[in-house]
Amino acid sequence: MAPRPVISSPQDVITAAQDAAGRGDNARASAILQAGLSKYPKDLSLLGKAASLALSRQNNDQAVDLYRQAIALAPDSDDLKLDLVIALTAAGRPAAALELALGLEAPMQDQPRYWSSRANAARQAGNMEEAASSYDRCLLLKSDHPRALHGRARVALVRGEENALPQFDRALSILPSEADLWLGRAQALDAAGRAEEARALAAQLVDKAPQWIDALDLYAQLLSATGESEIDAHYSEAARRMPSLAAIPAAHIRHLTRREKHESAYAIAEDAKSRFAGERIFELACASSAGMAGKLDLADELFDRIDWDSPDLSLELGRHRLRRGDLEEAERLLDIAAADKTTAHTAYALRGILWRLTGDERAVWLHEQAGLIRMLPLPDAENVFSSVIPTLLALHDGSSFPVGQSLRGGTQTRHILFQRQELELELLKSAVEQALEIYRSGLPDHDPAHPLLAHKKDRWSLLGSWSVRLKGGDHHAAHIHPQGVISSALYMIIPESVADDAGGKLELGRPPTDLMLDLEPLCVLQPRLGYLALFPSTLYHGTTCFTGGIRMTVAFDVAPRIVRTYE
Numbered sequence: 001m002a003p004r005p006v007i008s009s010p011q012d013v014i015t016a017a018q019d020a021a022g023r024g025d026n027a028r029a030s031a032i033l034q035a036g037l038s039k040y041p042k043d044l045s046l047l048g049k050a051a052s053l054a055l056s057r058q059n060n061d062q063a064v065d066l067y068r069q070a071i072a073l074a075p076d077s078d079d080l081k082l083d084l085v086i087a088l089t090a091a092g093r094p095a096a097a098l099e100l101a102l103g104l105e106a107p108m109q110d111q112p113r114y115w116s117s118r119a120n121a122a123r124q125a126g127n128m129e130e131a132a133s134s135y136d137r138c139l140l141l142k143s144d145h146p147r148a149l150h151g152r153a154r155v156a157l158v159r160g161e162e163n164a165l166p167q168f169d170r171a172l173s174i175l176p177s178e179a180d181l182w183l184g185r186a187q188a189l190d191a192a193g194r195a196e197e198a199r200a201l202a203a204q205l206v207d208k209a210p211q212w213i214d215a216l217d218l219y220a221q222l223l224s225a226t227g228e229s230e231i232d233a234h235y236s237e238a239a240r241r242m243p244s245l246a247a248i249p250a251a252h253i254r255h256l257t258r259r260e261k262h263e264s265a266y267a268i269a270e271d272a273k274s275r276f277a278g279e280r281i282f283e284l285a286c287a288s289s290a291g292m293a294g295k296l297d298l299a300d301e302l303f304d305r306i307d308w309d310s311p312d313l314s315l316e317l318g319r320h321r322l323r324r325g326d327l328e329e330a331e332r333l334l335d336i337a338a339a340d341k342t343t344a345h346t347a348y349a350l351r352g353i354l355w356r357l358t359g360d361e362r363a364v365w366l367h368e369q370a371g372l373i374r375m376l377p378l379p380d381a382e383n384v385f386s387s388v389i390p391t392l393l394a395l396h397d398g399s400s401f402p403v404g405q406s407l408r409g410g411t412q413t414r415h416i417l418f419q420r421q422e423l424e425l426e427l428l429k430s431a432v433e434q435a436l437e438i439y440r441s442g443l444p445d446h447d448p449a450h451p452l453l454a455h456k457k458d459r460w461s462l463l464g465s466w467s468v469r470l471k472g473g474d475h476h477a478a479h480i481h482p483q484g485v486i487s488s489a490l491y492m493i494i495p496e497s498v499a500d501d502a503g504g505k506l507e508l509g510r511p512p513t514d515l516m517l518d519l520e521p522l523c524v525l526q527p528r529l530g531y532l533a534l535f536p537s538t539l540y541h542g543t544t545c546f547t548g549g550i551r552m553t554v555a556f557d558v559a560p561r562i563v564r565t566y567e
Contacts, residue, residue: 044070044074047066094121094122132156144174157184164188203219210242211245216251217251235249235255314347327357348366367538372536376438381530384424435532436558451536459561464483480537486536487539
């Protein structure tokens with residue numbers, strides 16, 4: 001055992017910590033720094049080293065706290081503030097990071113590191129215009145900056161820039177071994193209409209890195225555009241080549257479940273459960289898939305064998321007991337799931353169905369209060385639509401059917417619609433935000449216990465946005481959006497068959513088919529051109545088929561914006 005170092009100064013602490021880190025013992029290095037900070041709590045170098053190590057070990061909140069302590073000792077240090085920008089971004093607080101970064105422009109505008117860090121914060125905050133501009137400023141100062149090249153290519157893809165593919169090629173000329181850039185290049189090829197090349201590149205990625213889940217998922221998406229019915233064989237091949245990696249069958253099950261291929265998902269889960277003994281994810285997937293596939297007695301047996309507890313188990317077993325008609329036990333389990341933030345959203349959606357079945361007055365409280373479900377005219381719809389509809393139609397012409405979404409036919413735009421660069425989409429976003437404030441003003445009173453009304457007074461943000469184009473015979477299966485509190489459908493084009501009340505209606509509250517429940521929708525909304533349907537995200541929703549023509553909508557999820565400054 002190495003002799004314990006003599007610590008008689010802050011520099012001794014730093015030296016001992018660096019020696020431990022040099023041996024690969026980061027835990028020991030962290031312990032030395034923490035002990036040193038207890039003895040020398042106001043030593044700036046020690047705080048900086050401890051913060052840097054915490055960030056490298058992904059202890060991001062700790063890094064933020066340590067950088068703040070350092071800045072309190074050196075409030076004029078721009079370098080420490082930039083370090084804090086990086087730590088805040090890593091800690092999932094990019095809006096606060098960007099706020100701090102904007103104030104550092106004057107003293108740091110000649111530093112590539114500043115612009116790269118600012119761009120990354122903007123990108124993570126969803127401000128793609130600011131991210132593109134900041135990455136460009138970085139690359140003007142240092143044309144081969146690796147992070148800026150990588151980030152700029154990704155931003156170009158999300159914004160729908162015509163030069164997205166050249167941006168990836170430029171980045172790959174500097175970073176030829178960066179896997180994510182090759183994945184992005186395949187996506188850029190697809191977006192550019194070079195689908196065959198995109199599939200060929202994705203196939204190469206899957207062949208060279210069968211453990212790469214993102215590549216497996218992208219290849220499945222690209223294969224779906226060919227019209228093939230079986231698009232998941234590469235998951236099985238990857239599992240054959242990497243038999244010890246549980247993440248591959250887990251991804252395969254997830255893929256099949258999203259496509260409602262529950263029999264196939266059960267088969268994969270059953271095999272994985274036998275190969276990965278004790279892996280809870282496969283025990284639960286096996287039972288859940290059996291239930292969704294209609295193997296109810298088998299699902300009962302499989303759930304009974306599970307001898308552990310978790311919020312996910314409470315949710316899935318509660319779902320199964322609801323399917324079985326055991327409403328009392330379903331309620332007990334869903335109450336448990338609703339108390340955990342990771343499962344609360346879906347638990348409330350299922351509770352909404354349960355409470356309607358039992359005649360519980362909480363069903364009205366959850367989804368039926370006046371103002372929760374509304375159809376609002378979009379402000380200035382005529383002017384907004386005249387410019388944005390051609391743009392959306394062009395995007396759909398280059399889009400494909402999205403794997404694992406609620407669509408049963410049709411196309412869906414890529415990435416986040418309102419992060420694209422087109423001015424007409426910015427105008428549409430502005431009109432949507434105006435409509436949301438009208439919706440907010442008509443909501444019932446703030447209610448801290450309600451999954452939507454608890455956020456009535458919060459600032460809202462558009463978490464995701466996309467457009468869907470359906471043709472006659474297409475529809476949406478019943479589904480929910482677990483990430484938001486408000487869901488939507490803005491009617492951009494409706495066919496005559498829909499306008500004439502012959503189909504294409506929005507059904508709110510009809511249970512998904514896997515629950516096997518005979519329950520009519522809570523309400524049915526007739527599409528109206530230029531109108532925006534808004535409703536709680538915990539409300540299952542889907543559409544009916546229509547006979548002909550085109551139906552095009554824009555949809556988005558609304559989530560509360562958590563505003564925390566860097567102070």
